[in-house]
Amino acid sequence: MTFGVKLEMLAYAPRKINPRDHLTSALKKPISLRCSHCAEDHSWKLPVEGVLNSHGFVTAFTTWTIHRDPSVYSEKDEEARVKRGSSQFYSLELVSRVLNFCSLTPDPVGQTYPCTGELFMWDSQTEINAFIQRIHEAFSGEGYCVATNKNCGFHIHFGNGKRQPPIKAALGMVGVFACLERHFDQIFPASRI
Structure with missing residues (x-):
């Protein structure tokens, strides 16, 4: 019953501030x-890359990671959102760790x-919501x-291991994400969910 989410977004920050570094710093602050x-x-502490456990390391796919996404780019008609020359654009992709729907x-x-x-x-709901809230605060x-x-x-x-979710559980997962839709709508238009 595992799953993961990937959030793609356009991030703008004032010149001389790297939006990825800015978000990384914000996600490392306690909530x-x-x-x-x-x-x-x-x-x-949010489980984000760069935040270490007491042993000094975490294994792959146990923390959220931030990447640049070349498939995300601003359109010419979006230049009105940010004053020309005052902010820089960065395509961001926030990839969750492996989450568990049932426990x-x-x-x-x-x-x-x-x-x-x-x-x-x-x-998982609390964790996803905490990341979305922190993105809003940061930007x-x-x-x-x-x-x-x-x-x-x-x-x-959705996880595709030995314990694949039955249809009833998969429908329940969709229901949970529908309940969280307002949180996702704060960042993403409904047409992209």
Whole structure:
């Protein structure tokens, strides 16, 4: 019951600021989430590349990664979004780690609940929402913009291992993503979801 998501976007930042580096830095800042154990807010690191666990490393596909995507490019009619010469464009692709639809996944960074000492567990909906929220925060200032156009996409990849989801479970997954549609719409137009 594993899956992954890929978010493609146009990112603009003021000159002399690399949008990819800017987003990478933003994703490495801790976020505050309500604890499922004690109902208090705790600070957590997002599972993004470059954030290490207590052993100093993480294995492949256990963190989100940021890439440049040559298939994403701005159109001439989009130049009105950003003042000419004040911002630079960068095509970004944010690729999730392997997520689990049916159960919580252990935190690859090795974080523990402050209230119990147990290994922190991520819920896939909470994790995806936290990344989308952080993208918005990172590109909400003056000279910053994150957008989509007909060249951008939102991709969902379902696991194809021994435990492929039955049709009923696959329909449930689609239902969950439909419930999260408003979050995705904040970055992507509905036509691209």
